[in-house]
Amino acid sequence: MKRQFVLICMLGSLLVLSGCASSLTGETYSRDDARRPQVVRTGVVETVRPVQIEGSKTIIGPAAGAAIGGVAGSGVGGGRGAAIATVIGAVAGGMAGAAAEEGITRAQGVEITVREDDGSMRAYVQEASPEVTFRPGDRVRIQTLNGQTRVVK
Incomplete structure (x- = not known):
């Protein structure tokens, strides 16, 4: 027993x-994020590498x-x-x-280095998604909301 x-x-x-x-992917939003305005920048992917998110x-x-x-x-x-x-x-x-x-x-992540249209280069880490893969040369949007940023196609 x-x-x-x-x-x-x-x-x-x-x-x-x-x-x-x-989920920390670029496709998942919290309920609080829905219907809130986001700051959007654009750029081109320079490099992509797999990382581990603890x-x-x-x-x-x-x-x-x-x-x-x-x-x-x-x-x-x-x-x-x-x-x-x-x-x-x-x-x-x-x-x-x-x-x-x-x-x-623990999750498998991806580090995406983006050259933004203003000339700056930044790296973003988010959970890897089987639905969306990033490759050098891809045109992407960088969306920021409440201090959290995601890279999306």
Whole structure:
């Protein structure tokens, strides 16, 4: 019974963590961004290179992992041994939860260097999108809203 509970908690935590991942592609807008004016500049792509965007590091992963690890550890031994196993399980679970959250929310990105029409050259990093690929020579728009910028075709 206890193992089933731990398994259900682990699966629930993974679902929660996967729900925390937000898209950083140029095609995804938040609800707050809809219907707001954006500053738009144009330019030509100079270079494109793949990059890794690190995952999020919130309290959710470690907390969920610690809870699951503590429950799992409490089932080991009895008396003082169970208390020690609970603490060890919680610490190990917290570390595993933090690593899982970072890994689940990690994303493949792309660094796009653009020579803008005013002559300036800037690099932009955003999540890679299978629907839209950038190549040197592509004409693009650079859109800025609330301090966040995206490159779109």
